[in-house]
Amino acid sequence: MAKIVTGKNHSKKEVILKKAATLFKTKSFSASSMRELADVVGVEAPSLYNHIGSKSELLQDICFKIGSQFTEQIEQISTSDKSTVAKIEAVIRFHIEMMAENFDEVYVANHEWKHLNEPYLTDFLNIRRNYEKSLMGFIEEGITKNEIKAVNPYVTVLTILSAVRGLEFWQRNKKNVPLHVLENDMVNQLLYGIV
Amino acid sequence: MAKIVTGKNHSKKEVILKKAATLFKTKSFSASSMRELADVVGVEAPSLYNHIGSKSELLQDICFKIGSQFTEQIEQISTSDKSTVAKIEAVIRFHIEMMAENFDEVYVANHEWKHLNEPYLTDFLNIRRNYEKSLMGFIEEGITKNEIKAVNPYVTVLTILSAVRGLEFWQRNKKNVPLHVLENDMVNQLLYGIV
């Protein structure tokens, strides 16, 4: 009889969630089966249900855990006394660090949210929309204060968020390009350009 | 007995491919069934097989059609006599236009290539790697010629490609932000920054 091995400070559900994130990232949510997940966890598929409610619930937990971490952070940056440019920089750096530390979960939240059921799908999209609004607020504030060029705030938010989201492709080159180089160069390009 | 309606200059396979791209974009490749596709096409599922080889083949066709369009374009830009900055700008603008004109296919190629079977998966990744190398060549050339700051070329490529890939999120806001504004502002931010 196999057993779920839990490290210290990790419930069995957390172990399952972590392995699910890795599986969903690698194979996508829909193409991942509960039997495959069970294999990775080292247990028979039905045994998973002693710890989790459903396959959907796994996706929900991953997406909202990441979602709330980002929300929390941007609220903290909002209420700080940084300059607007420094706020934007802080957002970019936080994205990069989240990507570095919670790659699988962030990847899944970014790519597989589409498979959330209602009402979670709507909730998740609202969280994201609010996040984008906060960041857009920084941009607008920066333009008002003449700290930032008169650009279209929406396009700027789109560009920044897309750029940091693309960090998933960096993973394979981790060794060649260390984190701090990536962080500094990306911040510099997005804020000051390359020309 | 239902029938596949083909507009002029479109084979029945092309009709299926177009609808498949839309379906795969909306629901993801794995979560899309041949029965759903058949529904959209207006025919029973087995009838599709008179025109296509398999579900996988649909994904292959979509990915490689888009892949070769990008490859062709970057080769053309490579052999042009533009300045390096102008070359980079041309790449960004081409991405935006491709996204605007072939949204579904580009989206699927960007998101669902993971589900390609071998040897197609390897081939596709090679195509992408070569594309990235070409773009990286422009950056390196620009640095050598002092037209571009001394940045890390890999990070720059990553940032640019991620930004343009993120245009998929722009679709919903098409009406508020017209294409030429998006194009100009994104080019400007990536080349000249926002500060």
Added chain:
DNA sequence: GAAAAAAACTAATAAGTGTTAGTTTTGTAA
């Protein structure tokens, strides 16, 4: 209009899906 080819159909297959029921084993407290 007859013959051939293309493209639709129905029926079926084998494999895989998430999940439940019921049972047995394991770990914990008294």
Added chain:
DNA sequence: TTACAAAACTAACACTTATTAGTTTTTTTC
């Protein structure tokens, strides 16, 4: 040791999956 709960197991269900076989209908060609 005994009782109880947690967590594993096997077996099974109801469905869905891509795809094939075989047949019928439609379209094209002469």
